[in-house]
Amino acid sequence: MKALPSRVRIREVGPRDGFQNEPETIATEDKVRLIDTLSATGLRRIEVTSFVRPDVIPQLADAQAVLEGIERRDGVAFSVLIPNERGLERALALRERFDEVSVFLSASETHNRRNVNRSVEESLAGLERTLAGAREAGLRCEGVISTSFGCPYEGEVALERVLGIAERLAAAGCAEVAFGDTTGMANPRQAHEFFAAARERLPETELTAHFHNTRGQGLANVLAALEEGVESFESSFGELGGCPVPPGSTGNVSSEDVVSMLHEMGVETGIDLPRLIEASRAAQEILGRPLGAHVLRAGPVDWRASQDE
DSSP: OOOOOSBOEEEEOIIIIIGGGOSSOOOHHHHHHHHHHHHTTTOOEEEEEEOOOTTTOGGGTTHHHHHHHSOOOTTOEEEEEOOSHHHHHHHHTTGGGOSEEEEEEESSHHHHHHHHSSOHHHHHHHHHHHHHHHHHTTOEEEEEEETTTOBTTTBOOOHHHHHHHHHHHHHTTOSEEEEEOTTSOOOHHHHHHHHHHHHHHOTTSEEEEEOBOTTSOHHHHHHHHHHTTOOEEEEBGGGOOBOSSSTTOBOBOBHHHHHHHHHHTTOBOOOOHHHHHHHHHHHHHHHTSOOOOHHHHHOSOOOSOOOOO
C-alpha cells in the first residue's frame, strides 16, 4: 500500500445533497436541528443548503430560513450551493451566515442538459461570471464537476475533458475542485489513474473526491483516491443523497463509514464518530426509515476483548 496522508478533510454534504433527494418535505426546524448536531461533531465544513429555484427543488425552498436558524460555531465553515448569478444574489443577502460557495456543472453534455438545461459551455460561461461575484464578496469558491467518472447517458467521459473543465473553474477562482461520481460508476483502478493525472494537471488546486455508493464501491474508491494523495473528501451522513437524474442513482458514500475506515487506518479527521452516528440516528427518526450507512447499523469497531464466554 502507498503511504497515506496522516490527516484528511471531510466536507459534509448531507444537509444539501442528501436532503434534496428526499421525497417528503423535511421541516425547517428539523433541518436546523440536524445541522446544529453535525456542527458539534468536529466537522469543519458543512454544505447546509442551496439557492436553487424553489419550484425546481422544493425541498430547499427554505434556504434563507435554514441559514438564519442554524448556530454559527467557531471553526465550522458553512457553504451553500449556487446555481447561477441570480442564486448568488439571493445568497448574498445573508452573506454573514455562510463562508463558502459551490458551483456545479456536469462533464457530459447529456447529463448537463438534463440537469440544468444548458450546454457545458453555457454553464461554464455563466459560472465564470458567478464566481467573479462570489470572489468579490470574499467567499471561498469550490467547483463541482458531476459525472467526472462516467455518464449514464454517454458512458465514458474523457479524462482530458474533465480536467479541462477543472482548469477553467480553477482559472475562474475556484480554490477547490470536487470530482463527482454522480451515479456510482467509478472503480478503484479508475480512481487511481484519475487522481494521479489530476494532481499533475492541477498542482495548486485543492482536489476533492466525491464518491457515491450506488454500486457498493464508494469506500474502495475513497481508499484509491487516498493512496494518490487526495486529502479532501465529500460525504453524506447516513448515506443520504444521490442524483435526481437518472432514477436509481442514490447513495452518497456515508460520512460515518468513511470516518470509521480512515480512523481504523490511522488517518485523522478530527471528527467524533459516535457523535456523527447520533446525527444519523436523529435523521433516521425524522425520516421514519432506516438509512444505509453500515456503521450506523453495526456501530464503531470495538477492539476491547469481549467479556462474553
